[in-house]
Amino acid sequence: MQIRTDLAMESRDSAQGLQGVSYRTFTHGNIEEIHVCIETEEAAKALEKARGKYITLSHASLSHAAPGERIALSKALADILRPLLPPFGDLLVVGLGNRHITADALGSRVLDGMLITRHMKDITEPSLRGRLRGVCAVAPGVLGVTGMETAEVAQGIVEHVRPSAVIAIDALAARETSRICTTIQVTDTGIRPGSGVGNHRRGLTKETLGVPVIAIGVPMVVYASVIARDALSLLLEDMGLDEREHENAMEALVGKVTEHGLGELVVTPREVDELVGKVARIIAEGLNIALQPRLSEEEIGAMMHDGM
């Protein structure tokens, strides 16, 4: 059952009984938070994830949240982000993915809603001076469009701009159909090679960029084989199969599906145009709140307006 997941919370099953991993779950209203911490190299190896923190924010109707809920989600996201940020220095937000493929456009869409301040710290009005944290942002595009790895572009920019941290936004592949557009994952481990909708060949991590990399991801696509497996799981649940039989049936399915090419099909919800817009707004608002702790939400709103 080798289906890749970008969400640490989905590896919970594999982690049962494993030392060096902690799980904590919080619920506030309809929002569920899962904090996974992979503390040892052994656990990291077993889960095929880097050591570090992985926090997911889930809400059954994340992408259809009413205005009030949307703001609650933005604030919950800001609360998750704040302790991961370095206390000083400019921040560089990197929007990954391909803006021309809606299902992969989350990164560039988040940037559209962000308050960019690095260039105006000195020229802004006196009342704001000294209260703006410098934020800059770039959506470098994907390898097939630019001929350059996102990591190459990001490295070059980091060396010139010298931010104290990078925040990378990316669309992910889900391993459970129900995760699509319902979960935001934040991690301090950066973007790993092979992850994301666009399958990054190189990572964006502290090792490659030289500064901490906080990654924010949302599952936007799912392999057809995952849908098939989720459906078969539902069917097998009632059959009283033991775990071994269950596993065998699943493996047979995935084998068959792969053999016929069905499994390679990657799909996204029909309404992806709308979903990506709504989720991008939540993330942008959460980032604006977390990155500008000395501004009120009203001040952020007014500056967003002026800047547009």
Add this chain to the structure above:
Amino acid sequence: MQIRTDLAMESRDSAQGLQGVSYRTFTHGNIEEIHVCIETEEAAKALEKARGKYITLSHASLSHAAPGERIALSKALADILRPLLPPFGDLLVVGLGNRHITADALGSRVLDGMLITRHMKDITEPSLRGRLRGVCAVAPGVLGVTGMETAEVAQGIVEHVRPSAVIAIDALAARETSRICTTIQVTDTGIRPGSGVGNHRRGLTKETLGVPVIAIGVPMVVYASVIARDALSLLLEDMGLDEREHENAMEALVGKVTEHGLGELVVTPREVDELVGKVARIIAEGLNIALQPRLSEEEIGAMMHDGM
């Protein structure tokens, strides 16, 4: 197994041994054409499709066809359309669907590539005069966006514009995963209530509009339950089940999937932005060729350029 299909060719299995239906298949190069003709009311009832002609044009890489193949597909489509058109009179092309949902935007995207001539028959240059067939087009939008049924809008326009036929373009739901973006269906039976990605509540047919309605559709989405069923089918094939057992397993799957809400998920390929553009271009080119028999392809190209 109540999964709706908009493609007559997909009802072939149900039609086995049925009187009043003819199937003919043609192959030229990599292009496959299936001509289904439902000739009697009994057959129409059995297949839950209206009496009339249904012609599908299929190509495994329809949406990735190289320029040469693309032109071959456009011409094959024109050959299918030509005998279905009335010999005289203006033609009204109606692009159905929601332009803001990429998976449902086929109709409006086709219009972007069409040669519109109704308004220039009298003002065009002398060399073209008398050689232009009047073509007009509208993409009225969907009920949720306009507050009006597409059929209402189309009726009003038809009564004013008085075309000799309507050509309606729509995105469809596939009943087999492999049909997505690989098949174009042309039918002289119009658009039926309940069909299409957007589920039209009223039809666009000769009965409602008063003139013949030729519908062109391409499967762009698929229910998650269809993917699950296709996958299970592959798995069951090898198990030596009899037809009854096979049916039972499938029904159980669909039941389970529906119960958990997974089946209601409608998905589209990750690359839908690109796919819809490529398929729309083939259809627009095919329509331009079929609707303007007295113009050469070069003249159509030059007029498209001037008109833009």
Add this chain to the structure above:
Amino acid sequence: MQIRTDLAMESRDSAQGLQGVSYRTFTHGNIEEIHVCIETEEAAKALEKARGKYITLSHASLSHAAPGERIALSKALADILRPLLPPFGDLLVVGLGNRHITADALGSRVLDGMLITRHMKDITEPSLRGRLRGVCAVAPGVLGVTGMETAEVAQGIVEHVRPSAVIAIDALAARETSRICTTIQVTDTGIRPGSGVGNHRRGLTKETLGVPVIAIGVPMVVYASVIARDALSLLLEDMGLDEREHENAMEALVGKVTEHGLGELVVTPREVDELVGKVARIIAEGLNIALQPRLSEEEIGAMMHDGM
């Protein structure tokens, strides 16, 4: 000086001493309202405008209004619209212009922000039932794109939908450079032939549609010759020319400019993409408030969210 204006307020100079025209000006905050009423056929002839009411709402930074001002403008627009609407019946909003030309896209962009209710009057939740006024909307596209006059399409739809009034939104040409994106005109005289950025060949009026037509327009473009004339006017002001000499100089300029083709150039501000978005939002919000008097602004906001 034959430069067409779509704004009645700009004909004030020509109207001096004319019987049968009333002008009233109101100021609230930075918002200026001018109410022009053309009461007699003679005045209508002299001003080359139809008899009726023309109300303009002006604000020097209409398209850059801060959120608070934006809402004030929306409400002021609603106050202007309300007395012009028939008390009962569905309303049809027609967005004129070409959505693919940003400077002509105001009509279709306003529709994107409107609350459409005609199709949900019966299916909505009990608390709203009886409180929704039926609103439907269509952006039929321009003659060059559809092959049909907007008026033809509107007529057909009106006959089927039977609204009690039509509200038509259009981008206008300004006769004074300073009017671009700073003034919204509302009139109960409809859209006249030859008006608008796209130069409608037929009008949308009570005579052609059979129901009252309220038109909302905003100057989005200006002829290069208008810019030249405005500049020359500034220059001549100081020269102590008498009125006749002034007129002669202006006529000479317009003649020269026309002769060299410069005058035919129609231009729009570099930032038109942003401007049209901001103005469209003000108009859509104003319409939503005026068309749904039994809903609070919060209810409108929540329904807009759900409907999207």
Add this chain to the structure above:
Amino acid sequence: MQIRTDLAMESRDSAQGLQGVSYRTFTHGNIEEIHVCIETEEAAKALEKARGKYITLSHASLSHAAPGERIALSKALADILRPLLPPFGDLLVVGLGNRHITADALGSRVLDGMLITRHMKDITEPSLRGRLRGVCAVAPGVLGVTGMETAEVAQGIVEHVRPSAVIAIDALAARETSRICTTIQVTDTGIRPGSGVGNHRRGLTKETLGVPVIAIGVPMVVYASVIARDALSLLLEDMGLDEREHENAMEALVGKVTEHGLGELVVTPREVDELVGKVARIIAEGLNIALQPRLSEEEIGAMMHDGM
């Protein structure tokens, strides 16, 4: 008369009698080429332009060229570019400007039509191997959107990607109204601070990037004061004023216009959406031909198709 021009050809008048500048004009069909070479520091100072080559390609209907003419223009552009390119090494194309402001989107729109090859040199099919020149591209966005100078981003990328030259594409401001969308300028002097629609605060030149920078620019906007001046010029021509009187009148005009804020208005043709698309296509095709001398146009076409 301090109106900035980004086109060297527009400084021809100021250059009359100046040593160290050469002008040559070629005409082929409807295409006019002007080659300006600023050879000495004195000439550079006098013209306020850097030393180097400036070649303009003009065509009265550049943005409305029929398909055949379009290809002729692309090839003429390729002929101009070829001798300016270094013989070996990868090339980095930088699309300047703001993709969300149509009049400033030329840079990012050109990239959409380019053949990007740097990442596929090793993975391409054998028949192409060894025949592809490595091309990569980025549209970094503008300072107000990213918080970073384009030059900063470009520097960082150049240091990582190590191209043998940079090609920068930008929308320009015209000093003569008739230049808008009719002229493409190519120069080997790079992008200078203060140039372009977006007014770059830092340049992209050999000094800042360390490799030769070839800039391609097209006037897309014009100041309202330029339109006024062009109109007044036409008017004054007939008046038999001496040069001094003429200059005085023009200065008075610009002074007045500036005083009233009219001069700051920057405008673009109403049809800018269409114009930028057409011009971007010519430039992208010209670049593809020039950058891939070992590929035929058919091979470029086929690869563009596959890559999309």
